[in-house]
Amino acid sequence: MEHSELLYNIENTNKFGKDTVGYLESSHTLSLYYVLDGHSKHPQSSILVSRFQEYVSEFYNEFKELEPVDSKIVSFLRKIFTDFYLQYQRTLIPGAMSIIIAVFTSGKVITAHLGDCRLGKISGNEISWLTMPHNLAMIYLDKSSDIELQLKTCEYNHIVTRSLNTKTLKEIEFNIFDIESCQYLLVSDGIWKLENENILNLIHLREQYFSLTSNIEDDMALIIIDCNTQ
Template identity: 25%
Template sequence: MEFVVKTDVGMKRTVNEDRVDVFVRSDGRILAVVADGMGGHKAGDVASEIAISEFKRYFAAYNPSVVKAKDWLTYTFQSINQAILKHSTINIGCEGMGTTLIAGLFDKNKGIIAHVGDSRVYKVFPNGIKQITRDHSYVNILIDSGEISEEQAKTHPQKNVLMKAVGTERTIHPDFYEVEFQPNSYFLFCTDGLSNKLSEPFIHTILYSDMSLQEKGLTLVEEANLSGGEDNISLILLSNKEEEV
């Protein structure tokens, strides 16, 4: 499995509140983590930094022969939630901060994804693209109740209102998705600075172009900036294609 990690402050922001990273263990397990922080001045990047650094620490100590992957992810999300909540209560300027959080734990061609917020994971394969995660957003509640359509949600004035984030409540319960790599396919983890700007067909076209994996990741970020770049833009692109990194 090959991967590319990209993050960019965008065209309008002065601080990058996104944090993204991929950690690889000697046993071959891979952890991809995406966090999009939110809060007061400089608090968003504090929340996302805590999330990534804590996941790195917990992953180094993870024993898969003792703890099942889903249980480990649940525990780690809860621990990170408490760490961010504690930091926000004892540090001035960090009150109310939180972060979206996605963690994908892969062992060979199988993985499990834990998700809170509106950062996303897409599975991209030769004949299509599928959004794996479902945003924890206000507009999705409206869609579920039949008040608006999915098309109306794309331009709804409250489309960015989150109903769930790590570090904002006493407890957190992530959604889980079991996934599997198909031949010649990708998993794209990204913040909403990317998914709000690029259509699924366009993403598919870029990923199945003749560019290297690095160039594909860079092109997605550049195109999101060209489309306005109002937000920070971050991605992790995992590939099981045989291609140059």
């Protein structure tokens, strides 16, 4: 399954987090992608992100043998979260990160997430978001109005209510979607909070976008998974 990645991390000595991406591929029928967003105000967050990257690579052989069955994939994803928490329990505090992992099968997209990284899809110039963030803005949503506009503009949208940390394992959210002929996006909040026009420009311009934009306020991580040929 074809994919591309894009990363941008702001250099700041007072910042503790970083964004990153990664993937595992087992065969033509299963692919795993993830986006991590280390929380910038929590010391140890960058270390937590790096440790997770090292840790998830250890699942390569197990993933290679994983059957493309929804329930088994959900159990596999739960194990990744739970075992990481147990391995580093009560260490690297107060490090925390948002995380989303997506496994693509021939017919499904199965996600597990904590925090405000999200899965979306793009068809033409239309962007839609399939997962919801775990942040304080969710409490104040007016469902009769534009939900995405509220999520982008709410003054509380930077306060994450469920993160992956080593102090407490929060409830993991799982979602299963039928796969469509489109491009899927896995992103950190530095991307989905942008205006849609800017997201499209970022996807089109890639690294050039960063040199043309002077007011970047947050780290950004993006994986584009192309399912147009599936």
